[in-house]
Amino acid sequence: MTETVLPPPAPRGRPRSERAHKAILDAANEILEERGFVDLTIDEVAQRAGVSKTTIYRRWPTKGTLVFEAFSADFLARQPSPDTGSLREDLLAALRAWIRVNKGTVKGRTLVGLIAEVQRDPELAEIWRERFIGPVRAQHRTIVEQAIGRGEVSPDTDPDLVLDLVFGAAYHRLLQSHQPLTDRFAQAVVDTVVAGVRTSDPTIN
Amino acid sequence: MTETVLPPPAPRGRPRSERAHKAILDAANEILEERGFVDLTIDEVAQRAGVSKTTIYRRWPTKGTLVFEAFSADFLARQPSPDTGSLREDLLAALRAWIRVNKGTVKGRTLVGLIAEVQRDPELAEIWRERFIGPVRAQHRTIVEQAIGRGEVSPDTDPDLVLDLVFGAAYHRLLQSHQPLTDRFAQAVVDTVVAGVRTSDPTIN
Amino acid sequence: MTETVLPPPAPRGRPRSERAHKAILDAANEILEERGFVDLTIDEVAQRAGVSKTTIYRRWPTKGTLVFEAFSADFLARQPSPDTGSLREDLLAALRAWIRVNKGTVKGRTLVGLIAEVQRDPELAEIWRERFIGPVRAQHRTIVEQAIGRGEVSPDTDPDLVLDLVFGAAYHRLLQSHQPLTDRFAQAVVDTVVAGVRTSDPTIN
Amino acid sequence: MTETVLPPPAPRGRPRSERAHKAILDAANEILEERGFVDLTIDEVAQRAGVSKTTIYRRWPTKGTLVFEAFSADFLARQPSPDTGSLREDLLAALRAWIRVNKGTVKGRTLVGLIAEVQRDPELAEIWRERFIGPVRAQHRTIVEQAIGRGEVSPDTDPDLVLDLVFGAAYHRLLQSHQPLTDRFAQAVVDTVVAGVRTSDPTIN
DNA sequence: GATTAAGCGAGACGGTACGTCAAGTCTTGTT
DNA sequence: AACAAGACTTGACGTACCGTCTCGCTTAATC
Secondary structure, eight states, X not given: OOOSSOOOOOOOSSOOOHHHHHHHHHHHHHHHHXXXXXXXXXXXXXXXXXXXXXXXXXXXXXXXXXXXXXXXXHHHHTOOOOOOSOHHHHHHHHHHHHHHHHHHSTHHHHHHHHHHHHHHOHHXXXXXXXXIIHHHHHHHHHHHHHHHHTTSSOTTOOHHHHHHHHHHHHHHHHHHOSSOOOHHHHHHHHHHHHHHHHHOOGGGO | OOOOSOOOOOOOSSOOOHHHHHHHXXXXXXXXXXXXXXXXXXXXXXXXXXOOHHHHHHHOSSHHHHHHHHHHHHHHHTOOOOOOSOHHHHHHHHHHHHHHHHHHSTHHHHHHHHHXXXXXXXXXXXXXXXXXXXXXXXXXXXXXXXXHHHTSSOTTOOHHHHHHHHHHHHHHHHHHOSSOOOHHHHHHHHHHHHHHHHHOOGGGO | OOOOSOOOOOOOSSXXXXXXXXXXXXXXXXXXXXHTTTTOOXXXXXXXXXXXXXXXXHXXXXXXXXXXXXXXXXXXXXXXXXXXXXXHHHHHHXXXXXXXHHHHSTHHHHHHHHHHHHHHOHHHHHHHIIIIIHHHHHXXXXXXXXXXXXXXXXXXXXXXXXXXXXXXXXXXXXXXXXXXXXXXXXXXXXXXXXXXXXXXXXXXX | OOOOSOOOOOOOSSOOOHHHHHHHHXXXXXXXXXXXXXXXXXXXXXXXHTOOHHHHHHHOSSHHHHHHHHHXXXXXXTOOOOOXXXXXXXXXXXXXXXXXXXXXXXXXXXXXXXXXXXXXXXXXXXXXXXXXXXXXXXXXXXXXXXXXXXXXXXXXXXXXXXXXXXXXXXXXXXXXXXXXXXXXXXXXXXXXXXXXXXXXXXXXX
């Protein structure tokens, strides 16, 4: 048997327009910047992209998934995997990049809108975990794992705990707006967590 | 002079019905328990409470503010101000109480729904900060301040930072559902933060 | 028995305020002139009259009855009972008076609004017939009866028919606006009807 | 040149559903028969027609315009253009047809409701004049014009005046209900008007 | 002078219908 | 098949006005 894997069947009919695809995402991003998640309507995206609603819904089943895609590619690309040889510096670099995107661009508002939407739409929640939270955390987790590998922190250190502390604090300020996301805050967070992780012996707790 | 304070001016017109008020909040809570924030409609609240929509809108301008009031009184009452003489124990008690309410009752779902709504409605956001985030944090802040007073941690310790770390991590898990809110998690969070705060000297960062 | 009729029992309690009564009717007329029947609301009448809604509803059960009273006294006063000794002149004078009120003042709009309301509210319809249509027709009927008495027209002449022809045509133009209510029209109507009544012998039909 | 007329441009998008259109009008007529104009609500029409409110509002901006269309086609079809060779007979036939529809069916109630609504909604008033009053009068006007053509009445006879007298009287009784719409009344009206028109010389008035 | 009965201003209340909006689906003819 | 256009269903929204009601206060006539 030579043909263990079938070649992908040639698609029948008219192929999907790449131009339309891009135009939709661009239009969505435009509106997100101008008015935010809540005030974005699919009708307006269609109109701006010069596309029919059918064409949008053929690609994304809901408003949430469309906005998710319009948002995530660029956002993820801006999250670096630093490797400075120091846990503190790596975490700080990652946190600063996160803060920079969320404060410097309109992305923060969109991220907030998406997190809100995720709480209302279970299907989007799954996509969100698989294609956003998962990848970002995986990327960040290597920071801690590298530190373990270098012997900088105990092998018992729980990477998830570290990430929840560092980014949990950041998300908290983003969502509750009780305090600003300053660089001073970023440093204090990282310093405290790194110090805590180095000192505490999780095995005795 | 015995009359230093004038009696409150007699209210004019028919007074607002306390029965209606209570019936509305009760109906809202009922529906929240059954179907959650998203599926709660003002129409149904009105119907269940035996009240007209006008009567609801006269008191609360939006669904968010209504649910906020239905939710918050009880939730706040369940957040204790522990004073065991140990920062670790106090923080752990507070965090455990928070987790207990959010996992043991339907309150967690409502809290999540409200946080989502807060991101969509700026007016609700203000109320939220003033009447929920503010009070809860004030209560929790005393935990850190007591520890400072006892000399358990440095007077330079930033209470807000501590709270952001501890509860930020918890809110993060509540909203992203990437990991469960276990008691083991609560302990690890508190231990790490307490250790971090005791060790790190914020003044040099 | 000498006391066949009891003196009216002295009313108990606070007497109704004549000032309020007048203020309500004045306010209603003001609004009728400004915006017409449809856009008049009881709330606004109350506000303008410096009176509570209760005070209005104590006197008039519905918006229709209030407007009816605000409208009718003045209107009826302007409908003369001419007696010139000529059927043509009498009818013409009556019709001209009717047209003058409906075209020269805002009364026409209110009359139209009331006729519309009468079609929607059966209780108002009864009042309307008894206290408006009835009296006006009675007054106008004498015009025809006088002509019969003078021998100007046959004793078999049906006064109701004459009135329906003359004023029916006028109401028709008022309500359908297909043609204007000119004086030329008034003359032609009266001339034709008078001629018709003098000529036709109803007994042979 | 063979292509003098361009084919109508192909309509774009999904065509309006004829089934929905008919279902809406049928439902409206059903409700009109059962409960009349005032108690007809758009919500109920939608529900009965198995159609959404949007679909109704896309076609008719107001309740008035919807009911107008539901009412008028059938009503107009029942107004004949008699041509018996006699003005009296033609007018009588037309008036009798009008009375028959208004008394024998529920149409009378609807007509009354529509006339009332016309007084409250200026936009409906325009439609009403253009698409109801206008056509009906045009049809009736030919009755008088034929009589003029035959030399039965003077060429100076004003057809509008004749119609206002005959149908004005009828509408008057329909709207004010002060007297019934009997056949005796119809005959008396027509006889008097025809006699009046034959006798009076409008040019000298 | 106290009591009583109704009027009164204010404004909350139940009810009903309104007209709108956005989400997501469906149905045309066209590419 | 995908596409543009636009009609469609669904469900909730927030508003408006109606006519009623419930307060505390006022105004006479009666006791």
